[in-house]
Amino acid sequence: MMRKQFANVKTSLPGPKAKELLERRHDVVPHGVSYGTPTFVASAKGALLKDIDGNQFIDFAGAIGVNNVGHSHDTVVNAVQDQAAKYIHTGFNVMMYDPYIELAEKLAELAPGRFAKKVMFLNSGAEANENAVKIARKYTGRQAVVSLTGGFHGRTLLAMSMTGKIKPYKYEYGPFAPEVYHAPFPYNYRRPEAMSEEAYTDELLKRVEDFFITEVDPSQVAAFIMEPVQGESGFIIPNKTFVKGVYDLCKQHGILFIADEIQTGFGRTGNYFAMDHFDVEPDLTTVSKSMGAGLPISGIIGRTEIMDKAKGGELGGTYCGTPLGCRAGLAVLEVMEKENLNDRAVKIGEKVMEKFRKMYDRFDAIGDYRGLGAMCALEFVKDRDSKEPDKDMTGRVLKKARERGLIALNAGVYDNVVRLLMPLVITDDQLDEGLAILEEAIEAAAVGEKVT
Known part of the structure; x- marks a missing residue:
């Protein structure tokens, strides 16, 4: 496993401070308001998020596409x-x-x-x-x-x-x-x-x-x-x-x-x-x-x-x-x-799609990869011939990614897609590390148990 430069998960999620806040959250916030990551942010800058327990994450979600110019520019x-x-x-x-x-x-x-x-x-x-x-x-x-x-x-x-x-x-x-x-x-x-x-x-x-x-x-x-x-x-x-x-x-x-x-x-x-x-x-x-x-x-x-x-x-x-x-x-x-972010989006997309091509060759669970600029996604299937959607695999990938310090999102008509919306100000080193973590997560999820 690669040595992490930016992602640094010090404690399992949720950490002790996050657990306390989660209990309060469940007491006062209705279930219909969902959450993808079981922790709470303490600070955010560029393409990095830090939670209240000191864990640092690379952000490939961008608040569902809100932070193209990064957090707190x-x-x-x-x-x-x-x-x-x-x-x-x-x-x-x-x-x-x-x-x-x-x-x-x-x-x-x-x-x-x-x-x-x-x-x-x-x-x-x-x-x-x-x-x-x-x-x-x-x-x-x-x-x-x-x-x-x-x-x-x-x-x-x-x-x-x-x-x-x-x-x-x-x-x-x-x-x-x-x-x-x-x-x-x-x-x-x-x-x-x-x-x-x-x-x-x-x-x-x-x-x-x-x-x-x-x-x-x-x-x-x-x-x-x-x-x-x-x-x-x-x-x-x-x-x-x-x-x-x-x-x-x-x-x-x-x-x-x-x-x-x-x-x-x-x-x-x-x-x-x-x-x-x-x-x-x-x-x-x-x-x-x-x-x-x-x-x-x-x-x-x-x-x-x-x-x-x-x-x-x-x-x-x-x-x-x-x-x-x-x-x-x-x-x-x-x-x-x-900062020429339109050009940056094109370059990010090229790098992501090249990585996706290699992942596709490596993992049969990937049925399709696609993107336009820095709007890129992987679609997971149980079988490439039948194209049967694999929602559970998608959930495992996202969970394994979070455990390694990467925040990403699911999507899809069948909830079987991982979509990437990283801030366009992300550095090349952060992007490379995030993609490496995603690949590790897919590898781990391929042999993992069902997400509960």
Whole structure:
């Protein structure tokens, strides 16, 4: 086993201090609020986490894609401290503030689309997606919205209704919002074995066209909402032909195209926005997560004529576009530019995928590996021929990784995917060590017992 340089687990998890806090947590926090790592953070910097028992971890989770610029980046911390000393909140709809305007200007310039744009800010990704649908309905005068199977768009009522996976997000939480439909999304790894990718894509696009016959008439559809890469479903990457095909169908029928960039945005895939990989220009783009480096803020970027359809007071909320979040967002963009984090994401992705190729050759439990930029994943199966998902193996891998000082996340339609969302500021040494720990964890999990 390699000598650890950054990961340093001094005591089994949870440690004594964490055990005490876990007891208090279970007394006061409901079971529905889950946790992946049975300990509590004491400090975090860059791509490293330290818990209250002195254990140090390499972070390959990034708070589910929130920390692309790393934990507590000095530029972000200084901006937030400076803002807090001036004013914390006035309510943009009561007395406005210039960080909101400056951040809106920058995002309008960076977002895909060679057209005039306007930007509004909210609090969370789910809230951004719900408001994007409101805006689309207001502009088109239509009610229906179409999302894709396997997509994840949030946990509030409409966002949950658009989400394309039942457990744990929707089970026993109905009834759901009406006029929400789900069209097929390509899962290339699990396409019919005898079918080429090209034929598979053509078949799915035909099914989307037929969807307008069997499920909902296109004249009633306000918007399609699509993640450029499906996050919670295991980093499923559509090909350009499918994305452009759906986009063209939207244009043909006067349907707005909403790009959910909440997990894919701000450099994760090697561009500020992942839709740039697919050469489409969304009518509306939703953003959050790494936008604020941990401060709660989200946004909608859209065509001016669409965004302006709503009248005064129809959009907004008490904390929407908080000054602290706006200053954090400006600092994030400053860091991304100065540290060339889009290029860094590409290099991280190349290194991860090369390591994955070697792991694939070594471990039969890996059925597929895939990635776009630094958005990379391993899918575990019981058998490569049958492709039967192995959820238990995934759980063992993550547990073994934690024991060795690496924090990563599960995902997947079948909960059998390990996804990596390491901060883009991670050093090469930290990245190499984290990947080595992941390989050790897979090796240990391959002969391990079931996770309880």
